[in-house]
Amino acid sequence: MTTKININSGNNCPAESLLKILSGKWKPQIFRLALNSPIRFNTLLRQIDGANKQSISVALKELEEQGLLDRVVVKLKPLHVEYTLSEKGQSLIPVFRQLESLI
Amino acid sequence: MTTKININSGNNCPAESLLKILSGKWKPQIFRLALNSPIRFNTLLRQIDGANKQSISVALKELEEQGLLDRVVVKLKPLHVEYTLSEKGQSLIPVFRQLESLI
């Protein structure tokens, strides 16, 4: 069973659906930073130029709700939280790659 | 010489660039409607449910500025304006197709 995105809430434009789930000022950058390795809240804050807590917080929450990211509490050394690409999130990687080939 | 998109204004995230040029409430729909055949202002207004003149006007202008659409004045029967996918716009079609395959 292959993983299929399903966020097509009542519209007939797939691209629109997908653009929507990555819409907002910070989501694409967050998503990209999560592509390679799990990422943490404060790291995002440091790495994304001009971003603020609130917006990152909201974006992460939405990405999690949409099922693109998983929030994982890591019970280690300095107890912390990691955001990782979910299976659904990973299914978007090819699109990202294709976008890269266009630029 | 292949056509390459270049809207990568100072950021290092291609996906972001692309998501950005199709960001906004109406751009994806406009773009999709222009995929198949040239489209006209009033037609967009009729076909896009809930859209208003102003927003369509602004979106068209931006898509034109970004080089995705060409504005063509058709000097025929009822003199009118057509918006068509530019070469750059057409280079996005494969991405749209791939998005479709994900949903």
Next chain:
DNA sequence: TTTTGTAGTCATGTTTTTCTGACTTATTGC
């Protein structure tokens, strides 16, 4: 010459997003 069709603009108002700075809670190092 009045009306219709096409393609808009403009001023204004509303709604949605984003930003700012202060505050919180939990864990760990000193």
Next chain:
DNA sequence: GCAATAAGTCAGAAAAACATGACTACAAAA
């Protein structure tokens, strides 16, 4: 105990996006 790090929340302000209704300009048809 005290400060620092990590991961946030919250209220309010500012900015950006979107909507509304009135208006414009041009050409052609009636």
